Amino acid sequence: MPAQIVRAHPVGYSDPGSLIEDLAVGVLVLGRLGDVVFANTLASAILAPIDAAGLTLDALGKELVRIGRWSTEAAAALCRITAAGSDRPCVVEENEGRALALTARARNDGGWVVTLDDVTHHRAANRIDQRDGLTGLASRGELDERLKAFLAAVQREGGQAALVCLDLDRFKAVNDTLGHPVGDALLKMVAQRLRSAVREGDVVARLGGDEFAILQIGGEQPQAADALARRLVDLIGRTYVAQGHMLNIGTSVGIALVPEDGLSADTLLRNADLALYRAKADGRGTFRFFKPEMDERMQARRGLEIDLRKALALKEFELVYQPQTRIEGDTVVGFEALLRWRHPDRGLVSPADFIPLAEEIGLITPIGEWVLRTACREAALWPDSITIAVNLSAVQFRGSRLLDTVTSALAGSGLAAARLELEITEGALLEDTDAVLAVLNGLRELGVRVSMDDFGTGYSSLSYLQKFPFDKIKIDQSFVRSMASDRDSAAIIRAVTSLGSSFGMTTIAEGVETPEQLARIRAEGCTEAQGYLISRPLTPEAARAFIAARVA
Amino acid sequence: MTETLHRLVYYSRNCLTAAPEAMDREVAQILATSQVNNDRVGVTGALMFNKGCFAQVLEGPQGAVETTFERIQQDARHGEVTLLSFGPAEARGFPVWSMAYVGGSDADEARYGSIAGESGFDFSRLSGERIFEVLHAMVLDEEQAAA
Numbered sequence: 001m002p003a004q005i006v007r008a009h010p011v012g013y014s015d016p017g018s019l020i021e022d023l024a025v026g027v028l029v030l031g032r033l034g035d036v037v038f039a040n041t042l043a044s045a046i047l048a049p050i051d052a053a054g055l056t057l058d059a060l061g062k063e064l065v066r067i068g069r070w071s072t073e074a075a076a077a078l079c080r081i082t083a084a085g086s087d088r089p090c091v092v093e094e095n096e097g098r099a100l101a102l103t104a105r106a107r108n109d110g111g112w113v114v115t116l117d118d119v120t121h122h123r124a125a126n127r128i129d130q131r132d133g134l135t136g137l138a139s140r141g142e143l144d145e146r147l148k149a150f151l152a153a154v155q156r157e158g159g160q161a162a163l164v165c166l167d168l169d170r171f172k173a174v175n176d177t178l179g180h181p182v183g184d185a186l187l188k189m190v191a192q193r194l195r196s197a198v199r200e201g202d203v204v205a206r207l208g209g210d211e212f213a214i215l216q217i218g219g220e221q222p223q224a225a226d227a228l229a230r231r232l233v234d235l236i237g238r239t240y241v242a243q244g245h246m247l248n249i250g251t252s253v254g255i256a257l258v259p260e261d262g263l264s265a266d267t268l269l270r271n272a273d274l275a276l277y278r279a280k281a282d283g284r285g286t287f288r289f290f291k292p293e294m295d296e297r298m299q300a301r302r303g304l305e306i307d308l309r310k311a312l313a314l315k316e317f318e319l320v321y322q323p324q325t326r327i328e329g330d331t332v333v334g335f336e337a338l339l340r341w342r343h344p345d346r347g348l349v350s351p352a353d354f355i356p357l358a359e360e361i362g363l364i365t366p367i368g369e370w371v372l373r374t375a376c377r378e379a380a381l382w383p384d385s386i387t388i389a390v391n392l393s394a395v396q397f398r399g400s401r402l403l404d405t406v407t408s409a410l411a412g413s414g415l416a417a418a419r420l421e422l423e424i425t426e427g428a429l430l431e432d433t434d435a436v437l438a439v440l441n442g443l444r445e446l447g448v449r450v451s452m453d454d455f456g457t458g459y460s461s462l463s464y465l466q467k468f469p470f471d472k473i474k475i476d477q478s479f480v481r482s483m484a485s486d487r488d489s490a491a492i493i494r495a496v497t498s499l500g501s502s503f504g505m506t507t508i509a510e511g512v513e514t515p516e517q518l519a520r521i522r523a524e525g526c527t528e529a530q531g532y533l534i535s536r537p538l539t540p541e542a543a544r545a546f547i548a549a550r551v552a
Numbered sequence: 553m554t555e556t557l558h559r560l561v562y563y564s565r566n567c568l569t570a571a572p573e574a575m576d577r578e579v580a581q582i583l584a585t586s587q588v589n590n591d592r593v594g595v596t597g598a599l600m601f602n603k604g605c606f607a608q609v610l611e612g613p614q615g616a617v618e619t620t621f622e623r624i625q626q627d628a629r630h631g632e633v634t635l636l637s638f639g640p641a642e643a644r645g646f647p648v649w650s651m652a653y654v655g656g657s658d659a660d661e662a663r664y665g666s667i668a669g670e671s672g673f674d675f676s677r678l679s680g681e682r683i684f685e686v687l688h689a690m691v692l693d694e695e696q697a698a699a
């Protein structure tokens with residue numbers, strides 16, 4: 001620090017004045033009366049044409065204002081530095097844009113040493129850092145700084161604002177399919193649209209990737225934020241034409257209000273993010289204001305996540321097995337393995353509650369492997385005629401480890417490949433046809449059977465039925481349940497069974513609960529059935545007993 | 553490269569206040585700005601509008617059409633902008649910039665009745681191609697009337 005150098009001038013240095021001349025900062029030495037008794041060359045150059053000699057800081061500031069070099073605020077700041085006497089430089093900006101860092105340090109004799117350092121370049125360099133390189137918007141760092149400064153002012157003087165966080169829906173698809181240059185061009189256009197939507201004084205920042213934030217200052221809240229969010233959803237969602245392409249993306253927006261949703265930058269960013277998460281969960285292309293419940297839901301989710309991460313190690317998962325019978329002759333042909341999570345405090349957690357979370361946080365792969373190994377080991381204890389069906393999640397299906405896992409589960413258990421049946425949902429097949437077909441064919445080569453689960457619930461995968469010979473189609477229980485009252489359901493079941501028989505596939509109906517339903521699906525040509533009418537899911541021991549009683 | 557001739561067609565919802573004078577003023581302003589801006593970058597085309605909608609054709613070098621459209625996209629005087637077509641074109645359909653008000657007079661109704669919905673003009677029912685044709689025909693009509 002310049003001030004330290006000055007203070008440390010060595011006793012006995014032949015001419016302290018010449019040392020001060022060598023410094024790369026301007027130095028003013030004030031006497032006891034506050035008048036400038038010495039100015040080094042650099043200080044004189046900085047202050048020229050004004051001669052500082054003999055002037056107090058107050059008078060010097062006034063002169064600088066008078067000649068139009070400084071603003072009155074800058075002059076006031078100069079006067080304050082001796083009062084503040086702080087080590088932290090105070091930066092004043094001259095009207096022409098030059099930035100000077102000022103420090104003041106008391107001398108033993110009651111005078112002062114004041115330094116003037118030209119930090120214009122330094123500031124400019126800093127400022128580039130504060131900008132996002134691609135879009136020219138404020139960077140995350142600058143937003144943080146501006147937010148903190150604003151919040152400090154709100155603490156003192158009150159005021160309102162909104163922190164608006166947004167990210168782009170479907171941006172990744174554009175980037176992946178058309179490449180980074182188009183993606184970057186799109187981000188620049190988005191930045192421009194954001195700028196056009198805000199008022200002067202608001203801060204627009206790119207937080208990274210396709211995430212942006214706006215600090216909306218002033219305006220009557222929450223109306224101003226509401227209007228801005230509406231405008232953003234409309235404006236960002238409008239078609240872009242860039243480099244010959246028509247691009248369609250959308251945005252989801254989350255809003256946290258100052259002061260009610262937080263008075264620290266971290267809290268506000270977090271709360272706006274929670275609101276954004278909510279907006280996305282509610283179907284994207286929309287906006288949400290932060291509500292305290294969102295935090296509670298998030299906490300609950302986080303709690304579930306922590307427990308779920310421990311569940312495998314703590315052996316809290318169990319498999320139960322639901323029998324499947326051939327309708328003709330009522331013989332047991334196999335079981336479907338169903339996953340249960342029994343948590344000491346939560347009790348039995350429904351798969352509907354934890355599977356999506358497991359998929360999202362990547363836990364589905366190890367859980368799925370455990371299921372596969374456990375089910376194969378159990379099935380190896382059953383008679384050879386009985387198969388075991390295991391569900392695969394779309395995430396597992398997409399992963400690269402599936403074939404290895406299946407191979408090792410079979411080898412580890414000694415189960416014949418033909419007795420393992422993997423159930424794949426329609427959703428898993430939606431993705432990339434070629435990659436999907438490669439995995440399906442790989443499974444087929446291993447000798448395992450592949451069935452299509454929940455057929456008819458999602459997107460029709462009829463095209464897959466032609467491209468890949470599934471062994472079995474599983475008709476979703478919703479059709480079975482409604483077939484008595486709903487003609488369409490009955491028609492769908494009929495269509496699927498006849499489709500199955502023409503492709504040589506077995507058809508199995510899930511959720512068969514009454515003799516009437518069984519009679520109906522049988523009449524529609526369905527070959528197998530599963531449901532409470534036959535048996536509820538059974539523990540491993542009960543399944544073995546069931547087999548012993550039914551398979552002679 | 554980006555200088556190949558491109559044509560873009562969109563329609564949008566008119567957000568201007570319904571008061572006729574105010575609307576005339578705004579539209580005159582859009583026309584004036586457009587003439588200056590478009591001329592500078594070699595963009596021509598046609599704009600038609602009524603109380604409910606705008607429909608516009610922009611023609612010119614690809615980059616210029618893209619920048620012009622991006623500016624128009626941000627305009628709060630219209631909403632729900634729907635891009636109907638965008639791609640290379642062989643020749644300009646509108647060698648000069650034009651603008652037409654449609655559906656205001658009985659004569660218009662009669663003339664363009666074939667594309668008018670029950671409540672007057674509903675551009676949203678038209679394809680990009682059709683809007684282009686209709687605008688093209690109108691401009692030709694006008695030129696003939698003037699001759």
Ligand SMILES: Cc1cc2nc3c(=O)[nH]c(=O)nc-3n(C[C@H](O)[C@H](O)[C@H](O)COP(=O)(O)O)c2cc1C
Pocket residue numbers: 582585586587589590599606608620623624625626627629630
């Ligand atoms: C329906 C509609 C069509 C427009 N068409 C054009 C146009 O073809 N060219 C143009 O420069 N501006 C057009 N504008 C105006 C732009 O949105 C924008 O206000 C204008 O380009 C700003 O120009 P300036 O920066 O020169 O003021 C149109 C606006 C509307 C609402």
